[in-house]
């Protein structure tokens with residue numbers, strides 16, 4: 001059936017109107033600003049916010065969820081997540097894999113509510129506040145701000161219950177999550193504020209490992225040259241060996257150091273010398289490869305070079 005332009009335009013207007021209504025205003029809020037909101041199991045829209053969404057998982061989210069489900073990192077990631085990139089950066093991140101049903105609902109969503117509620121991710125805790133806590137890396141004392149998300153399916157905004165943003169964060173334990181993830185957030189914010197930065201594949205792999213799989217990081221620390229490379233207090237080494245949460249905090253501090261040189265890590269002299277030697281050897285190898293290539297080119301006739309550039313045709 002052909003669609004008339006008039007009908008098409010009318011439909012588009014309806015869609016635009018609906019979209020405008022669904023996210024009313026991205027209102028910018030400070031920590032002390034008030035939010036009128038309440039969410040509870042009996043509310044008519046209960047669970048309406050748990051489908052068709054993207055939930056990025058922070059390192060502490062994954063730590064809490066996989067412990068809640070008594071799974072290894074590997075099994076949790078395989079069963080419940082997919083890899084994506086953090087918007088505006090090449091950094092990889094794990095995202096909850098939504099069910100393959102009509103509404104793409106969250107795998108933890110049931111008619112009775114969230115099955116992992118007390119360990120739900122920080123994005124779910126913040127809602128209806130956007131987790132885009134924008135703090136420009138170059139201005140660490142700059143003002144944090146939050147965005148209110150007002151979607152028409154969410155009736156919690158009609159409830160007469162007022163909080164400041166900080167009260168809401170504390171009530172949802174989002175402040176604890178922010179504290180645990182703070183070094184990781186700094187890495188992400190810096191990557192975002194730097195715009196298009198080229199990270200080496202090794203940096204991206206390290207970022208992904210630390211962000212999503214602490215079991216791999218543990219193996220990296222205790223079964224590689226890691227402990228020979230850094231000056232670490234024996235007491236700290238014991239702590240990160242015995243306590244998974246300490247290992248998580250350590251991994252995020254180290255990530256910040258290894259990606260942006262920030263924080264207090266001391267590389268042992270011998271390891272520094274080895275790193276310098278490796279870099280020198282790599283640079284020398286590059287120079288030699290280029291020299292050999294130049295010599296090869298010089299030994300060829302222009303016709304041979306053209307033929308080679310044409311793929312030998």
Ligand code: SF4
Nearest residue numbers: 050106108109114124
């Ligand atoms: S984790 Fe829980 S609160 Fe978050 S989207 Fe899934 S079901 Fe909803």
Ligand code: SF4
Nearest residue numbers: 039045047049154156
């Ligand atoms: S009030 Fe909003 S957050 Fe709560 S269940 Fe309804 S849609 Fe979800």
